[in-house]
Amino acid sequence: MEVISFLIPISLFLGAVGLIAFVYTVRSNQYDDPEGDARRILNDEWDDKPKP
Amino acid sequence: MATATARPPSAAACPGCVATPTEPARPIPEDVQLALSLPTIHCQACISKVERALNAVPGVQSARVNLTLKRAMIQAEPEMRADALIPVLKAEGFEAHELDAGALSVTGSDKAGRELLMRLAVAGFASMNVMLLSVSVWSGATDATRDMFHWISAAIALPAIAFAGKPFFESAWSALRVRRLNMDVPIVLAIVLALVTSLWETALSGEHAYFDAALTLVFFLLAGRYLDHRTRAIARSAAQELSALEVPRALRIEDGVEHEVAVADLRVGDLIRVRPGGRMPVDGEIVEGQSELDRSLLTGETVPVYAEPGTSVSAGEVNLTGPLTIRASAVGSDTSLHQMADLVAVAESGRSRYTSLADSAAKLYAPGVHILSALSFVGWYLYSGDLRSALNIAAAVLIITCPCALGLAVPAVTTAASGRLFRKGMLIKHSTALERLAEIDTVVFDKTGTLTQGTPELTNLDGIPHEIASIAVGLAGASSHPLSRAVTQAAEAAGIKPAEVSDVTEVPGFGTQGMLNGQTVRFGRAAWVGAEQGVHTAAWLSVDGADPVEFQFNDALRPGAEEAVSSLIASGKQVILMSGDTTGAVQALAERLGIADWLAEALPQDKAARIAEMTEKGQRVLMVGDGLNDTAALTAAHVSISPATALDAARVASDIVLLGTDLSPIAEACDVAKKATRRIRENFRIATVYNVIAVPLAVAGLATPLIAALAMSTSSITVSLNALRLR
Incomplete structure (x- = not known):
């Protein structure tokens, strides 16, 4: 059963990574325009180089 | 602009944010100066076309389209006006309206919604982890392993609940402070009691800990809160967009030159130019010009009123035919438009305060739960003399009866019903x-502008000789007066061609006149053409020497x-x-x-x-x-x-x-509302049934954390599914 001393911290760490990633998306306004962002990805305007 | 800055610069009030990488939120342009509503955009091509067109305009620094809100936010140099951008978009084939960026500021960043979402995420994360640990406890972990799992659960649950449960703690405290009970009081009591007994149990290496139940409870309740908040935020943002469409500007005359200023900057004594079609920004007196005024929004009268120098006007009236110059006599909150607000305040105080279904359920429910749990505590304490097991049972009763489903019952239904009605307009x-x-x-309708469109419709075209009608159309075409437009529309529909009338001039406040085969023809007010005003809304056509002909109008039905x-x-x-x-x-x-x-x-x-x-x-x-x-x-x-x-x-x-313009959804809305209320009551009943089954177990001391988790989840899911039947 020693294995759980690794497994529990690892699972908590992975969960926390997910939570932090979600918090980051909320704080950087990524849910402000879900419809527009879904369409923008189909845009081929800045495919070659990033938008300046 | 206050669009982005409404959020405090460092929002480190929450533990979640401390853990965030130090990268700042993507800067929303702080000086968003212009907002345009673009009701017709719908695809990727529209987005790039609009953005390219706007960015090409000199003076525009950046433009970004939000497709969800159908809006473009433009950052531009200070002297840029939306009037300059609207034609650019029109040329590309997009309808655009200016929005008052100030009125939109609140929607810009929905701080409360974001905060709720963050708490929901933390509660979800924590409850999933704790639930996993609990599953292993339920499936047979014992002794030291069980204690360790309980301690880890406690370490996750305590900070997570302290953060995620804050809205409930605050609301319960504010209710208790005024010595009242709301739904949040039993919630908070259950959470706190569950945490305290579980900690105690864990310290004594006991068998039952309710950390998972407390967290799931917070998670489900936050889900209900978030749904509720989102429904209202959508409605609020749409309502704000409607008000933002009316940009409060006025033309002030300074030294004979017109300047565009904000209505808030007008002062008593200012001279203001109101163009035909414009709305009076302030109360005042006409000093120059003749016209007709549409007072229908203030009084309900459909017939336009003649206006000349000396006539007093009130804010909200619409100028119809000629340009007017008015001298402001009352501005801002002194205008008659705002004084109407006093009348509203009186009516408001008379409105009986409506108790929502949720509140009346809470009123029945909260004391019942408290008494039940207190009784089982006292009963078990007297029976067994064991404080620990008595407290354990009291906590189990509170958790099992906790209004998880009740908290979801109303928001889930209103979200579904509002969504359905929103699609109907x-x-x-x-x-x-x-x-x-x-x-x-009982339903009370207003007439002008509600049952009717507030725009007239020609009713007696069939009774008018063809050549007379065509003269009228020739004269009416030159005017933007509502009656003239009604004549033009009716004639177009009937296929009547306008007669060749020359030298057409509009005499503001009276009508239009022109020359036809050397004769003067006039189309306008009864008194002007020498006719008798009847009971109907009417305009008269006179050809030199002949009797005037009456054109009757009726208000068009919506x-x-x-x-x-x-x-x-x-x-x-x-x-x-x-x-x-x-x-x-x-x-x-x-x-x-x-x-x-x-x-x-x-x-x-x-x-x-x-x-x-x-x-x-x-x-x-x-x-x-x-x-x-x-x-x-x-x-x-x-x-x-x-x-x-x-x-x-x-x-x-x-x-x-x-x-929309259509009134027919009103009747349907009544039906949907009835169904929604029925659904809410059904949900209350479902939640009660679950309680009736689970409570005896809890009072008898047979409830385990597993039973609590099952009862809570199934009742919440049943209630949400029942609500979804409305969509």
């Missing part, structure tokens, strides 16, 4: 509007008005028409729509008083109105609806806004 602004709408038995009225009557509701217009006009419309009960020439006070009187008799009144003269009545009524074309003040006073 109705905006539910107030959170209890649906419940109140379900109760109504689409769906007939269906709405007849289906409301068919469903057994009393329908009343109340208007400030003349008796003849009101009676004619009432007969046309089959409304038996009508009231004409009603002052705003009369309308509100009549509604208050009906309310006193126990009737539940739905008021549908659009004008300033309706605001008091809208506030006095049990529930109120106003069309999107209504004045801002009327929209603010009403609970529901009709977005």
